[in-house]
Amino acid sequence: MSASTLNTTSNLWKQVRKTVANWTTVRRIMSVLLFLLAWTILVQFTGQFHQIPTPAAVFAALFQLKLGVIFTEIFRSFVRVLCGFLLGLLIGFPIGVAIGYSRIANYLLFPAVEMVRPIPPIAWIPLTVLFFINIESQIVFLTFYGAFFPIVYNTMGGISEVDIRLPRAAMSFGINRMGMLWKIILPAAMPQIFTGMKVAIGITWLMVVAAEMIASKGGLGYWVWYHHTVMEYPMVILGMGIIGLCGALCSVGIDVIGSHFMKWRNIF
Amino acid sequence: MVDSNHKGEVVFENVTRAVQTKKTETIILDHCSFVIESGKLTVLIGPSGCGKTTIINLIAGYEKPDRGKVLIDGKPVAGPDRERLVAFQETALFPWLTCYDNVMFGPLATKVMTREEAHEQAINLLEKVGLGDFLYKYPMQLSGGMMRRAELARALINRPTVMLMDEPFRGLDAMTRELMQEYYLRLVEESHGTHLFVTSEIEEAIFLADRLIIMTNKPSRVKHALDIDLPRPRIASVLRSKRYLELKALTLEILHEEAVKASMASGKADIAIDSGLRT
Numbered sequence: 001m002s003a004s005t006l007n008t009t010s011n012l013w014k015q016v017r018k019t020v021a022n023w024t025t026v027r028r029i030m031s032v033l034l035f036l037l038a039w040t041i042l043v044q045f046t047g048q049f050h051q052i053p054t055p056a057a058v059f060a061a062l063f064q065l066k067l068g069v070i071f072t073e074i075f076r077s078f079v080r081v082l083c084g085f086l087l088g089l090l091i092g093f094p095i096g097v098a099i100g101y102s103r104i105a106n107y108l109l110f111p112a113v114e115m116v117r118p119i120p121p122i123a124w125i126p127l128t129v130l131f132f133i134n135i136e137s138q139i140v141f142l143t144f145y146g147a148f149f150p151i152v153y154n155t156m157g158g159i160s161e162v163d164i165r166l167p168r169a170a171m172s173f174g175i176n177r178m179g180m181l182w183k184i185i186l187p188a189a190m191p192q193i194f195t196g197m198k199v200a201i202g203i204t205w206l207m208v209v210a211a212e213m214i215a216s217k218g219g220l221g222y223w224v225w226y227h228h229t230v231m232e233y234p235m236v237i238l239g240m241g242i243i244g245l246c247g248a249l250c251s252v253g254i255d256v257i258g259s260h261f262m263k264w265r266n267i268f
Numbered sequence: 269m270v271d272s273n274h275k276g277e278v279v280f281e282n283v284t285r286a287v288q289t290k291k292t293e294t295i296i297l298d299h300c301s302f303v304i305e306s307g308k309l310t311v312l313i314g315p316s317g318c319g320k321t322t323i324i325n326l327i328a329g330y331e332k333p334d335r336g337k338v339l340i341d342g343k344p345v346a347g348p349d350r351e352r353l354v355a356f357q358e359t360a361l362f363p364w365l366t367c368y369d370n371v372m373f374g375p376l377a378t379k380v381m382t383r384e385e386a387h388e389q390a391i392n393l394l395e396k397v398g399l400g401d402f403l404y405k406y407p408m409q410l411s412g413g414m415m416r417r418a419e420l421a422r423a424l425i426n427r428p429t430v431m432l433m434d435e436p437f438r439g440l441d442a443m444t445r446e447l448m449q450e451y452y453l454r455l456v457e458e459s460h461g462t463h464l465f466v467t468s469e470i471e472e473a474i475f476l477a478d479r480l481i482i483m484t485n486k487p488s489r490v491k492h493a494l495d496i497d498l499p500r501p502r503i504a505s506v507l508r509s510k511r512y513l514e515l516k517a518l519t520l521e522i523l524h525e526e527a528v529k530a531s532m533a534s535g536k537a538d539i540a541i542d543s544g545l546r547t
Contacts, residue, residue, distance in 0.1 A: 165360035168330050171348040173374040173426065183377075187364040264364045264406040 053234040061234035077219040081204045084143025092148045096155025121146045139211040146207035147200035154196025158189030194258040205247040276429035276462030278304035283336035296322050298487035309463040311473040314483030315530045320466040324434045328354050353428040355436040359415045361407040367418050368403040374426040393421040413444040433465040485530040
């Protein structure tokens with residue numbers, strides 16, 4: 001080996017040391033390992049939790065997973081989440097804009113919104129049976145409901161917290177009312193609108209799982225509940241993990257869309 | 269001499285402006301009268317919290333007087349207008365637009381000039397304020413001083429008859445501030461518009477001004493108006509001239525009186541009135 005290749009390999013190693021194989025990474029990996037260790041110890045050495053599967057058992061269950069079945073369930077839940085979320089956005093966003101932008105709309109809508117909002121979405125489950133006969137509609141309604149308020153609230157809040165100097169400046173430049181909304185207010189409120197969407201998609205997953213556990217109409221929530229009834233607990237935990245992954249994926253999705261709309265925010 | 273064709277004379281006639289809260293009413297301006305002559309750079313100086321920003325807002329049309337009149341060339345102010353533009357405290361550039369798009373915003377909002385004309389002027393102005401290499405940067409990528417210059421360009425491209433500067437260089441370090449003042453003077457001396465510059469810095473005020481208006485403490489009125497007869501174009505060496513020092517001493521004396529009154533009124537400090545700058 002010549003001296004120069006030796007040099008480049010050592011440089012490469014330096015790069016690796018700097019970016020990947022450093023103490024920060026080691027500590028992060030340790031965090032995960034410690035969690036799994038604590039879980040194992042708790043299950044192995046306490047009488048209380050001995051029925052709970054160990055991480056190893058859950059990992060083993062991964063290989064018994066019927067891919068066709070699990071992907072069907074994932075797909076079902078995803079469709080429900082997306083339908084509910086998009087409905088929430090379609091209805092919640094204009095209402096949020098109206099409340100934030102127009103004083104009259106604020107007086108007309110805000111008290112009603114404020115009255116209903118404190119009710120936890122799950123408390124609506126019994127009533128949805130009266131709204132819709134179709135079970136699929138019931139589930140989508142509940143997911144929609146979960147998404148609705150975070151979107152309304154954050155859109156409204158984002159608009160009312162716009163720095164007054166920005167619309168004032170735009171007013172002096174002679175912009176009209178529509179231009180003010182589209183070119184000033186909405187771009188300025190965009191960061192908080194996306195925060196609202198991120199909160200909303202999280203609650204949407206919460207609602208879809210709760211609804212599916214009750215409705216017995218397929219989906220990840222149902223899948224987890226089914227394995228609970230047949231006492232296959234490694235599968236239950238695996239299902240929980242998959243639900244978590246799906247939620248995280250949606251959250252990242254919102255971030256990606258957000259950074260596309262707000263290029264000015266991720267320039268560093 | 270000021271050309272008689274110049275517009276942009278601002279007159280305050282007995283203007284009173286108060287802010288109501290639930291229990292109290294704070295009078296900010298009390299029967300305040302003064303004239304801002306057209307085509308000149310008038311600097312408004314006064315103790316902090318004396319309602320300087322309120323005066324800017326009244327001229328810009330963001331606020332209305334409770335009593336009295338604010339007249340522009342004889343007509344009362346009806347609302348915000350591109351004839352009267354503000355460079356805000358700190359800066360209020362639109363953070364989602366690039367430097368260039370911020371400057372293009374005014375011309376495109378009203379379509380008073382074609383895109384090509386606006387483009388040419390935007391590039392020209394941005395180069396003049398030293399941002400030629402930063403056209404497509406977002407405000408967050410610029411330094412404090414650059415943002416102030418971009419904001420100046422954003423307003424000036426609209427050729428306002430009255431340019432309102434609300435402590436535009438506040439919070440900048442001394443070196444940057446000095447540089448900004450020079451950029452600004454160069455632009456003013458070319459533009460011939462009416463400029464109102466609000467500040468609480470005496471050196472800045474005297475260095476920039478054609479005319480200096482000194483405000484009293486709240487409720488504010490005009491305490492004194494001074495013509496600053498330093499030669500133009502102003503360069504930094506003016507700061508060492510005898511006349512400058514005289515004007516500065518005079519201004520300090522007048523302001524000191526107000527500062528003492530202010531601190532007595534707020535009860536925050538008890539300064540011996542006899543001490544201080546009077547000699």
